[in-house]
Amino acid sequence: MDYQYYISAWIYKVLKQADKDFAQFLHEQGYGQNTTKLYKLFCFSRLDFGKPKLWKEKKLFEISEHTIILQISFDVTEAASNFIKGLFMKQEFYLGDKFNGIDFKVAGVEALPEPKFSETMYYRLQTPWVVSFKTETDKHPQYLSPNDKDFDTLAIKHLVEKYKSTRKAEFIDSGQISFKRITDFKRAGFVIKPGTSQKSRIVGNLFDFELTAPPEIHRMIWGAGVSEKSSTGFGWCEITNGPDSV
Missing domain, CATH: 3.30.70.1900 (Alpha-Beta Plaits)
Structure with a gap:
């Protein structure tokens, strides 16, 4: 049930594969040198996997869906966004700990249009x-x-x-x-x-x-x-x- 940490670690791993320095910068610093807190440049949604069976006592989800959706956003320029989009295509990874998890393969990546921002x-x-x-x-x-x-x-x-x-x-x-x-x-x-x-x-x-x-x-x-x-x-x-x- 607490899968968010593993998703975060996977995102860093994908970035590191393409650009070790950029991933290290994201992980260790984010932007900003003069603040007491340093911020990272991305966020992500919950996994959209329908209505799983819940094993509350074991803190596990039992997932029957074969297609799962995850949204990721990066606070970077459009050029960097297009670069990052390509990094996630056809990725294969394991999500979970050494006892429970799922093998995933990225089937597709779609960029969502930026909304119109008002005050x-x-x-x-x-x-x-x-x-x-x-x-x-x-x-x-x-x-x-x-x-x-x-x-x-x-x-x-x-x-x-x-x-x-x-x-x-x-x-x-x-x-x-x-x-x-x-x-x-x-x-x-x-x-x-x-x-x-x-x-x-x-x-x-x-x-x-x-x-x-x-x-x-x-x-x-x-x-x-x-x-x-x-x-x-x-x-x-x-x-x-x-x-x-x-």
Whole structure:
């Protein structure tokens, strides 16, 4: 059930096969040299595998579908995007741990058209939006819910930092960004590095929201997700038509 870590590792492996330096840059640095957090340049959706049988006690999905869909987005130029698209064609890989998994073969890659970005847009989170906070005395991060008073402030701060660390364009500050939830939230998360000594559970939130920001912020979200830890599959969202589509 906690397959996101293995997908992230596979994406890095594909990039590394083509360009070792670029993959190492993504993994170790992302963009940005002067921020306390360094951001990765991609995000990905959940696997679309129909309605699997759930073995909850073993934390396993039993999948009967033969065609599975995964969406990946990269916050890079169009030229780099076309290059990356070619990397994933005809890839064969194993997804899982040493006990349970599936052999996959990429049957096709399709590039989705970029949407038209406006200042106010509506989104539905498909993977959790993580907002974390850690003091000097905290051993582990605190994963906030939208009910926490600092959630909105830290969420917007993250978007501004992410933009500053990946762009050399016009200046953007927190005052240019606002968002509001338009549905109730659900706590959700998954385990990173399962089966290792670095195993940890990261928890975020699922909800629909309205975001007002410069169009370039929306373009960044389209390419690299809205959340912290986007390269591990958090913060993938789809554009909706607003409250009427809930």
